[in-house]
Amino acid sequence: MRGLLPVWRHAGGGSVSAPFASSRRALPARVTLAHGGGGSAMRDLIDGVFRAAFADDGALPAAEDQARFDLAALAAKGDRLAFTTDGFVVDPLFFPGGDIGTLAVCGTINDLAVGGAVPVALSCAAIVEEGLPVEVLRRVAASMAQAARAAGVPIATGDTKVVARGACDKLFVTTTGIGVVRAGLDIGIDKARPGDVILVNGLLGDHGAAILNARGDLALETAIESDCAALDGLVAALIASAPGIRMMRDATRGGVAAVLNELAEASRVGVSVRELDLPIRPEVTGFCEILGLDPLYLANEGKLVAVVPAEEADAALAALRAHPLGRGAAAIGRVSDGRPGRVVMETRFGGARVVDMLVGDQLPRIC
Known part of the structure; x- marks a missing residue:
């Protein structure tokens, strides 16, 4: 975007004003507290790691304390x-399938996209942590750079802090995103109406399974990869196919179950889903049965839940399945005029059970 200046701040809050230069000192093998002190060591770390990775064209302009945007370009x-x-x-x-x-990057892009926004930066x-x-x-x-470039959403500004050993666990990352909501689009968690169809864009629970496996908690013969992906392109296709779309939400912590409960409560409607229609890998179903987990509550990082009017459901499902990130899309249920705020699942055995909101999380530190 014209007018966008990549920047990066040092620990003290001021800008790193010196341009990236070949004469900078070589970085040591591990991060030290000096790299968070705001001096030349901090500049070397920022220039040699972050600004070098995030520069769009290899050039590193002098930094400011903020990114700048062309308002006319945003308004367009x-x-x-x-x-x-x-x-x-x-x-x-x-x-x-990914890393932190x-x-x-994908998580923040998705939070913007499911609100109907075009991600900008x-x-x-x-x-x-010291010693990383x-x-x-x-x-x-x-x-991060690869994911941002693939989505066409630049990392425009940032900050780095270094803390003593034990003050954090290796590395924590916070991303913030801005986007522009498409004109005329009015969607939200409170917009669902009885008769609407509930869609997902593919296999559920893969991220939770991948993290469990990476921790060594499972011994799966077939490795399951995280579904981590930026969904802005998929969302654009979905909106084009279903202009009356009611809402979208990415099913991260708490999984699909959390989204459905939030939907039922905010829209004051009932929600019914069919277990046989849920797209879940047999491996994920199997380890959930062994560990006493419910795949409906497993985290996803490349899956969304969408609610569309019944008359637009076929077109929306076709648009999802035509996109690489939606080939396994399925209609999993409907919005009803039943008890407001209640989510009910028809089980594979013909019975029914209430799907409640979890008090905590099945798996800590999943994202």
Whole structure:
């Protein structure tokens, strides 16, 4: 976007004003507290890891304390500004299908996209534990840069802090995003109406399974990869196919069950889903049965729940399935005029059970 200046702040809040230069000192193998002190060591870390990875064209302009945007360019995309932020503390940092960097970029892009916004730019704040290998930081920054470029959403500004050993666990990342909501689009968690159809864009629970497997809690013969992906392109296709779309929400912590309960409560409607229609890998179903988990509550990082009017459901489902991130899309249920706020699942055996909101989380530090 014209007028966008990538920037990065040092620990004291001021800008790193010196341009990236080949004469900077080589970084040590591990991050030290000096790298968070606001001096030349901090500049070397920021220039050598973050600004080097995030520069769009290889050039690193002098930094300011803020990113700047052309208001006319923003207004051309829509009529409202969307703003979101999210912290990422996933353990382990690297897992099949992604890492904390990919997760941070895709997660924030998705939070904007499911609100009907065109993502414009991201910020990134990294809290680094003293002693973290610099190579780990480089890998994470490279993943973030790759994910951001693939989505066409630049990382425009950021900040780095270094804390003493034990004050955090290796690396925490916070990403903030801004986007512009498409003109004329009015969607929200409170917009569902009886008769609407509930859609998902593919296999559920893969991220939760991938994290469990990466922690060594499972011994699966077939490795399951996280579904971590940026959904802005999929969302654009969905909105084009179903202009009357009621709502979208990405099913992260708490899984699909949390989204359905939030929907039922906010819209004051009943929700019914069919277990046989839920797209879940047999491997995920199997380990959930062994560990006493419910796949409806497993986290996803590339799946959304969408509610569309019944007359637009076929077109919406076709649009999802035509996109690489929606090939496994399915209609899983309907909005009803039953008891407001209640989610009921028809089981594979013909019975019914209430799907409540979890008090906590089945799996901590999943994202």
